[in-house]
Amino acid sequence: MDALQFPERRIESSRGLANAHYVSSDRYYEEREALLFSSWSGAAVASDVPNPGDAAPIDFAGMPLLLLRDHDGDVKVFQNTCRHRGMILVEEKCNLRGTIRCPYHSWCYNLDGSLRATPHVGGPGRNFDENVDRRNLGLFEVRSCVWRDIVFVNISGDAPEFDEYAKVIKDRWKEHEGKPLYAGPGSSSFEFDVACNWKLAVENYCESYHLPWIHPGLNSYSKLEDHYHIEEPGLFSGQGTLVYRQIVGEKGERFPDFDGLSEFWNEGAEYVALYPNVLLAVQRDHAYVLLLLPQGPGRTIERVQIYYPFEPETRPDLAQLMETNGKLWFGVLGEDLFVVEGMQRGRHGVMFDGGKFAPKMDGPNHLFHLWVADRMLARGRRMAAE
């Protein structure tokens, strides 16, 4: 571990994380455990499985998960691996009418994960065996919680309760808390496949320093000085704006607001990276989530879903505006891709020393580095104790 290169508490004298954190495969797996698996991470959106019995395989940083909605309508997450010979259970999105049948030897699991049938396990036509106790062979369930439609998972199973983890952000956004969010159609959902380490996408998202250069379109109505830092050590960081402008359609149409917001939100909007990998936008009339799905040290899938305060089917008059809005965000978020990919290539420069933070501008970013360092040091202490 390059402990010497860990960031310092004082941003003025701190450098950023060393190159290894972005390019090393070993470090990627260490961080996967320390930053992603042992925290509450965003793995999917619940609107991917809208109906009872809907199931979807998820690759979460290489870990095969099975997202499903059971017959009571509850979302559950299991490891997508059969308890027999380890076959992947569900390969593509589907609706499960009955049990989950393993495609290899057809062991069947109920939607609560319990093992229901073990065909021919005791020889042809004999479906039980003294040494195969179904009661102990259910699917491994992964701790999960849905908030703002995001399916959070804690793979290690020992993170603090989700409500504790989310308390501060829920409190910050209490006016938005619990308001229904409806996943938008069509262009409201999109993905980018990006050649960068997932952390670079977090770092770019939480700073506003780049806005005038990378998003000149946004900046024509949103100046640097209209932005403020959001800094919550150990939990999240990002930026807020005081000059949010609603999108307006050709006929003057606008999206309705979320119910009961105070005046602050008329022109206020916030963009937060909830550590480790959930990027959020909260605005008066729509919101979005961008999930960072790591695919290796140098590759990340960015999954975006936009939400509205109304059921899209009930407002055909806003269909065009939703379509335009999705394309707008596709464009704006796409503007950041060359930067995060460029920084990824930059991290292969062996003389790069982690970089120099601009103390006035890079506070939210520095906080994320500190969080990474703290989690990695804690991991080091855990390993030393074992």
Add this chain to the structure above:
Amino acid sequence: MNLDKLNRSVLAAHASGDGVALAQLYQFAGNEFVSAGSIDEGCFFLTQAYVYSLEFGLESAEEIRIALIEHGRER
């Protein structure tokens, strides 16, 4: 029981992914063998039928399970 015909129908149902047909075909074959006194073959086919009935949430799953239990093949 015409095994060739069963084979052909089963292969066709497998190929088209028709689980409901598979459940019915196997259950029919299973019952035929059982009534002819061939319990092993019968339970083999009933097991196949059981799995597809479970997978597709068919009501037949329960009666097949009971039949298998009666023959000491499930519990």
